[in-house]
Amino acid sequence: xxxxxxxxxxxxxxxxxxxxxxxxxxxxxxxxxxxxxxxxxxxxxxxxxxxxxxxxxxxxxxxxxxxxxxxxxxxxxxxxxxxxxxxxxxxxxxxxxxxxxxxxxxxxxxxxxxxxxxxxxxxxxxxxxxxxxxxxxxxxxxxxxxxxxxxxxxxxxxxxxxxxxxxxxxxxxxxxxxxxxxxxxxxxxxxxxxxxxxxxxxxxxxxxxxxxxxxxxxxxxxxxxxxxxxxxxxxxxxxxxxxxxxxxxxxxxxxxxxxxxxxxxxxxxxxxxxxxxxxxxxxxxxxxxxxxxxxxxxxxxxxxxxxxxxxxxxxxxxxxxxxxxxxxxxxxxxxxxxxxxxxxxxxxxxxxxxxxxxxxxxxxxxxxxxxxxxxxxxxxxxxxxxxxxxxxxxxxxxxxxxxxxxxxxxxxxxxxxxxxxxxxxxxxxxxxxxxxxxxxxxxxxxxxxxxxxxxxxxxxxxxxxxxxxxxxxxxxxxxxxxxxxxxxxxxxxxxxxxxxxxxxxxxxxxxxxxxxxxxxxxxxxxxxxxxxxxxxxxxxxxxxxxxxxxxxxxxxxxxxxxxxxxxxxx
Amino acid sequence: xxxxxxxxxxxxxxxxxxxxxxxxxxxxxxxxxxxxxxxxxxxxxxxxxxxxxxxxxxxxxxxxxxxxxxxxxxxxxxxxxxxxxxxxxxxxxxxxxxxxxxxxxxxxxxxxxxxxxxxxxxxxxxxxxxxxxxxxxxxxxxxxxxxxxxxxxxxxxxxxxxxxxxxxxxxxxxxxxxxxxxxxxxxxxxxxxxxxxxxxxxxxxxxxxxxxxxxxxxx
Numbered sequence: 001x002x003x004x005x006x007x008x009x010x011x012x013x014x015x016x017x018x019x020x021x022x023x024x025x026x027x028x029x030x031x032x033x034x035x036x037x038x039x040x041x042x043x044x045x046x047x048x049x050x051x052x053x054x055x056x057x058x059x060x061x062x063x064x065x066x067x068x069x070x071x072x073x074x075x076x077x078x079x080x081x082x083x084x085x086x087x088x089x090x091x092x093x094x095x096x097x098x099x100x101x102x103x104x105x106x107x108x109x110x111x112x113x114x115x116x117x118x119x120x121x122x123x124x125x126x127x128x129x130x131x132x133x134x135x136x137x138x139x140x141x142x143x144x145x146x147x148x149x150x151x152x153x154x155x156x157x158x159x160x161x162x163x164x165x166x167x168x169x170x171x172x173x174x175x176x177x178x179x180x181x182x183x184x185x186x187x188x189x190x191x192x193x194x195x196x197x198x199x200x201x202x203x204x205x206x207x208x209x210x211x212x213x214x215x216x217x218x219x220x221x222x223x224x225x226x227x228x229x230x231x232x233x234x235x236x237x238x239x240x241x242x243x244x245x246x247x248x249x250x251x252x253x254x255x256x257x258x259x260x261x262x263x264x265x266x267x268x269x270x271x272x273x274x275x276x277x278x279x280x281x282x283x284x285x286x287x288x289x290x291x292x293x294x295x296x297x298x299x300x301x302x303x304x305x306x307x308x309x310x311x312x313x314x315x316x317x318x319x320x321x322x323x324x325x326x327x328x329x330x331x332x333x334x335x336x337x338x339x340x341x342x343x344x345x346x347x348x349x350x351x352x353x354x355x356x357x358x359x360x361x362x363x364x365x366x367x368x369x370x371x372x373x374x375x376x377x378x379x380x381x382x383x384x385x386x387x388x389x390x391x392x393x394x395x396x397x398x399x400x401x402x403x404x405x406x407x408x409x410x411x412x413x414x415x416x417x418x419x420x421x422x423x424x425x426x427x428x429x430x431x432x433x434x435x436x437x438x439x440x441x442x443x444x445x446x447x448x449x450x451x452x453x454x455x456x457x458x459x460x461x462x463x464x465x466x467x468x469x470x471x472x473x474x475x476x477x478x479x480x481x482x483x484x485x486x487x488x489x490x491x492x493x494x495x496x497x498x499x500x501x502x503x504x505x506x507x508x509x510x511x512x513x514x515x516x517x518x519x520x521x522x523x524x525x526x527x528x529x530x531x532x533x534x535x536x537x538x539x540x541x542x543x544x545x546x547x548x549x550x551x552x553x554x555x556x557x558x559x560x561x562x563x564x565x566x567x568x569x570x
Numbered sequence: 571x572x573x574x575x576x577x578x579x580x581x582x583x584x585x586x587x588x589x590x591x592x593x594x595x596x597x598x599x600x601x602x603x604x605x606x607x608x609x610x611x612x613x614x615x616x617x618x619x620x621x622x623x624x625x626x627x628x629x630x631x632x633x634x635x636x637x638x639x640x641x642x643x644x645x646x647x648x649x650x651x652x653x654x655x656x657x658x659x660x661x662x663x664x665x666x667x668x669x670x671x672x673x674x675x676x677x678x679x680x681x682x683x684x685x686x687x688x689x690x691x692x693x694x695x696x697x698x699x700x701x702x703x704x705x706x707x708x709x710x711x712x713x714x715x716x717x718x719x720x721x722x723x724x725x726x727x728x729x730x731x732x733x734x735x736x737x738x739x740x741x742x743x744x745x746x747x748x749x750x751x752x753x754x755x756x757x758x759x760x761x762x763x764x765x766x767x768x769x770x771x772x773x774x775x776x777x778x779x780x781x782x783x784x785x786x787x788x789x
Contacts, residue, residue, distance in 0.1 A: 060758070060769060061788065066653070072653050073652065080725075080731075104730055105729050191776045193777055230774075231770050231771065232773060358777050360774070361778050399751065399786060403748050403752075408628040408693055409628070418780075
């Protein structure tokens with residue numbers, strides 16, 4: 001179906017338009033409205049109201065028709081891409097897109113998993129919640145090893161914005177004073193279990209310079225900003241009525257709504273940014289209303305794209321004009337390029353003997369973190385640049401350990417009443433080099449149900465990532481072995497780019513307008529009232545989970561943009 | 571330590587960003603047997619009762635309900651009908667018939683006529699048969715996978731295609747046991763009477779004496 005040709009003008013002009021309502025759009029909405037700007041937030045998906053629309057939140061295991069796994073037939077028919085990535089399960093599949101309605105194409109020898117959540121709140125409803133600051137080491141990696149470009153921002157400039165966001169969002173964690181993984185402004189940390197505590201000591205004793213800390217997570221260990229503390233249900237991605245993890249629903253959108261300055265418009269698919277060649281600025285955006293199928297235009301002084309890295313880039317690629325035949329703000333020709341993710345699915349697990357009289361209470365939806373230790377200080381790797389961190393955790397085997405055995409009957413049943421052995425798991429997340437060859441473009445042939453060209457992906461790993469993943473597996477096994485693990489098993493599983501669901505790059509920031517799309521304020525070099533503050537802006541990705549950085553950059557960019565409005569420059 | 575179990579347990583750390591095959595199958599509704607009106611969709615009523623008895627041999631009634639008390643036959647019938655592809659379904663149903671034939675040849679009765687001791691002996695025969703049996707992996711074309719239920723999936727040419735579904739036909743005992751265990755331990759009696767489950771734990775404590783906690787957490 002193609003949208004009707006009729007073009008309606010939106011009812012009023014806004015001060016600012018925010019495209020997308022996820023982790024970045026929520027913060028953009030909050031910051032703009034708190035500064036007094038009348039702001040229109042456009043979300044392509046349906047509305048999701050806090051608590052009201054968390055329809056599976058109260059389900060017990062026996063309430064779910066497929067017992068917490070996926071409905072295999074439905075996944076194969078409707079979510080055959082989404083279900084390839086781990087987070088999608090029976091209780092949250094409604095927060096991920098239907099793949100038949102949201103196709104994309106792959107260039108030869110490329111693969112990419114594009115995992116999306118088209119609804120108010122976007123993927124902030126289902127994210128992993130892990131939050132780590134980038135450091136000067138990450139921001140200036142290019143200067144150190146010659147690959148790519150530096151960020152046009154110093155850590156010292158970013159740090160106050162990290163702090164500002166952390167105070168708002170609420171990040172629990174343990175201060176460690178590690179220069180290359182700066183501490184956040186923390187709420188009290190979640191606690192480690194006994195195996196994890198001993199492993200921390202073991203790693204520090206056996207591997208000087210390495211440490212293991214509790215995961216830093218946007219989950220509240222105490223009430224914060226009107227939200228409730230975590231109840232340790234580990235049902236986060238169904239939506240949390242306690243508001244214990246950060247989402248746009250309980251965060252940016254809620255605050256923005258309270259100002260009275262926000263208009264939120266779901267079911268609004270932004271097809272392009274409208275460019276005014278006389279002014280040299282964005283005039284607004286063009287939208288297909290997914291319910292009425294009408295095309296509507298909205299105008300504003302500022303346009304913030306927060307539609308996810310690839311969503312924002314797709315909109316810009318589709319915004320063509322005489323001045324910008326290859327996509328808006330693409331004078332550099334780099335729009336779409338330097339696509340990144342965080343390669344993972346390599347690590348190790350081991351049994352941890354002992355501790356048989358110890359167990360835990362509650363389901364902690366958080367694990368441990370081992371900060372990067374490669375290509376740091378004296379460590380110089382032959383096989384790869386940059387580094388990786390590990391997430392992981394220890395737990396005791398449950399009833400499922402009995403599935404593969406030959407036992408049955410009364411004694412077998414009785415034996416599973418006690419938990420099984422402890423095991424520990426380490427999973428690496430690595431930095432992927434930004435390469436020009438990894439990019440997205442508009443497919444020349446294939447369109448979606450709205451008649452819009454779909455994205456075509458050129459994505460593959462270089463030797464750098466392959467070698468790094470190998471090292472993730474080896475080092476994980478070495479640490480577990482040295483710290484008392486038995487049956488240590490390294491693994492190196494197939495990984496498709498995108499599977500980390502940390503898409504980054506494709507409209508990168510940079511000091512040089514010849515080689516980047518955005519300047520140091522996330523402002524398009526070519527279009528001064530256009531800002532992109534989601535993952536698209538990342539010149540390099542570090543190995544840390546990126547959402548915290550998107551939020552900090554968004555708040556910083558809004559501060560700059562509004563100052564420019566107020567001083568008459570915009 | 572089961573690798574898939576480890577992967578499952580770690581999934582939450584990454585926002586679940588891990589791709590793993592189902593750890594123990596995917597279960598459909600396992601309700602308390604109220605008998606009225608329920609008829610199996612794939613199995614015959616007779617086969618469903620045999621299945622219930624076999625499942626109860628794996629997890630018998632003790633001071634808590636057994637698998638035969640929690641409607642396991644409904645759940646497995648639903649799995650057969652709505653989750654398995656035709657090859658898997660046929661494989662399981664045929665092997666269930668074979669188990670009944672084994673019972674007849676060993677004891678002169680079908681499964682429904684066996685004493686609990688004879689059922690235990692039969693189950694051991696099924697274990698022995700499974701130990702030597704081969705495992706066959708079949709690849710299911712998308713267009714064929716669900717053809718009995720709905721129109722083949724219509725995916726736009728050139729776009730990222732659904733992956734091929736690879737299904738391993740495991741020996742009967744292991745499939746029966748997996749279905750029984752998942753159905754039982756995620757049922758309300760299995761989770762809350764045999765093991766323990768708290769929907770809202772309210773706190774996390776990483777180190778508590780096992781004797782204070784008691785039994786394995788169901789989840």
